[in-house]
Amino acid sequence: NFMLTQPHSVSESPGKTVTISCTGSSGSIASNYVQWYQQRPGSAPTTVIYEDTLRPSGVPDRFSGSIDSSSNSASLTISGLKTEDEADYYCQSYDSSNHVVFGGGTKLTVL
């Protein structure tokens, strides 16, 4: 089964830059688009990146996405960290049957 693996947690200081990785278990992660969702406690997720690198309207350009085929991974980078960025982040893609697959989630602490 296709899986996406994320670090359990990351932390960084306000104003700094943090990168969260999402590694595919098999095949090429570049074969299907990767999305990133932000989830604050008690709230539904919201999209911060879709189709690997695109931002929905309203998402600041401090959020960026990328794909690295050599490591079969996708990355979410948040620059100029703010305390409001503290949340759980999930990557999402598809398997060969077009089933949605989520990564396990990464807790971002901004301290």
Place this chain on the structure above:
Amino acid sequence: QVQLQESGPGLVKPSETLSLTCTVSGGSVSSGSYYWSWIRQPPGKGLEWIGYVYSSGSTNYNSALKSRVTISVDASKKQFSLKLSSVTAADTAVYYCARDSLAYFDYWGQGTLVTVSS
């Protein structure tokens, strides 16, 4: 503005069937190219995709849940529904309905907690 709202029992007994409905306002479940989806999140854990129904009625389910899941759409009521049979405590979770725009999940319900307990 599209809005989604889940409804259904918050407590289900083990071995029974969990039934939830998602009501869509500000849009139609029968038009456009959208996958109307269910996603769940056990307390303190990550997101798990359950499956979707397309506006045509075709479905696609998580392989791990496929034998127990039915998702259907009722365009006249602007609703789509989830049925999960033979539930156990492992099915306790916040259940979200969401619209998949074929690019990303662009609208989500607020989520509803369903507890499986006798």
